[in-house]
Amino acid sequence: MNCPYCDQPNRIKYGSRRLKDGTTVQRYLCKNCQKRSNERTGSPMAKLRTPVQVVSQALKMRTEGLGIRATARVLDKSHSTVSCWEQRVADKEKHWSAEAKAGGDITVEGDELYTRVGQNLSPL
Numbered sequence: 728m729n730c731p732y733c734d735q736p737n738r739i740k741y742g743s744r745r746l747k748d749g750t751t752v753q754r755y756l757c758k759n760c761q762k763r764s765n766e767r768t769g770s771p772m773a774k775l776r777t778p779v780q781v782v783s784q785a786l787k788m789r790t791e792g793l794g795i796r797a798t799a800r801v802l803d804k805s806h807s808t809v810s811c812w813e814q815r816v817a818d819k820e821k822h823w824s825a826e827a828k829a830g831g832d833i834t835v836e837g838d839e840l841y842t843r844v845g846q847n848l849s850p851l
Contacts, residue, residue, distance in 0.1 A: 728755075730755075730759065731764050731769045732760050732762045732764070737757060737759050738756065738764075739756055739758060741755050746778070748778035750778070752765045752766055770819065771816045775815075777808075782812050785809050786813070786816065789809070
């Protein structure tokens, strides 16, 4: 596994850390750049205080069609927090989504997140 900072393979295990939810996160030290990282560095879960299970549950609820405000109410979080979690995952899309073939079509689907700008207009 390469260092997320200098992209060299000289990383060694450097202890572990137990989070509040009881999960253990492996820590690493790079022998080249002397920077420390953990297994979450560079992922959507990096520097996130919320347990992975809560974020995962929120994303599953949104995928199944539950609205953003309803998801936030069920999990006792803010709707803007749920939206930020979705944005974190979307920002890492290039790492988990395959490139489209040259000349191919890409279909992107969105959900019902609406923002009012100015005044209400008819759908027409």
